[in-house]
Amino acid sequence: xxxxxxxxxxxxxxxxxxxxxxxxxxxxxxxxxxxxxxxxxxxxxxxxxxxxxxxxxxxxxxxxxxxxxxxxxxxxxxxxxxxxxxxxxxxxxxxxxxxxxxxxxxxxxxxxxxxxxxxxxxxxxxxxxxxxxxxxxxxxxxxxxxxxxxxxxxxxxxxxxxxxxxxxx
Numbered sequence: 001x002x003x004x005x006x007x008x009x010x011x012x013x014x015x016x017x018x019x020x021x022x023x024x025x026x027x028x029x030x031x032x033x034x035x036x037x038x039x040x041x042x043x044x045x046x047x048x049x050x051x052x053x054x055x056x057x058x059x060x061x062x063x064x065x066x067x068x069x070x071x072x073x074x075x076x077x078x079x080x081x082x083x084x085x086x087x088x089x090x091x092x093x094x095x096x097x098x099x100x101x102x103x104x105x106x107x108x109x110x111x112x113x114x115x116x117x118x119x120x121x122x123x124x125x126x127x128x129x130x131x132x133x134x135x136x137x138x139x140x141x142x143x144x145x146x147x148x149x150x151x152x153x154x155x156x157x158x159x160x161x162x163x164x165x166x167x168x169x
Contacts, residue, residue, distance in 0.1 A: 004026055008027055010025065011070050013025055019054065025070075052084075052086075053084075053101050055084045056105060056110055057108065058110070061083060062110035062111065063080065063083040063113065064083065064086055064101045064105055064113070065083045065086070065113045066094060067087050068088055068117055068125070069087060070087055071156045072115065072154055072155040073085055073087030075159040078159060079155070079164070083113070091117060091125035094114070094116060094126065102132060102136030102138055105143070106136055110143070111143050112133055112144040112145070113145050114130060114146050114147065117153060118149060118152070119153065126146055130144065147165065150163060
């Protein structure tokens with residue numbers, strides 16, 4: 001992580017396949033309304049801000065946790081320290097990250113946890129991501145799970161409130 005001249009945090013966006021930096025995203029700390037960030041370089045938000053699909057391995061980490069944004073990504077690292085955290089740039093990119101990870105998870109017989117925010121955009125993104133997971137052959141409640149954050153808006157808020165994850169029985 002770096003900071004721009006105004007003190008706003010900047011993170012790299014990495015290509016799913018190569019792991020190369022393809023863009024950067026800046027979080028506008030004092031943002032008003034929905035505009036919280038901006039993207040530089042070629043303007044793409046396709047990729048992940050934390051984690052790479054190539055890290056998934058049957059002999060190593062075989063659980064992918066896909067979240068929205070850097071702060072939820074950091075909360076996911078704390079919540080699932082042995083998993084591969086894939087932080088999408090936004091709700092709009094959640095399904096795209098799932099579409100990249102799901103086929104790999106199917107091959108290695110891994111698990112997928114989708115952690116959308118509770119707002120309208122997050123719910124819509126979570127359902128689209130689930131569709132992509134199922135299109136790749138993953139099965140809801142078997143090898144793909146939508147993580148229920150209870151009343152919390154997002155994973156960061158849930159972790160701050162003491163929420164913990166447990167595998168469904």
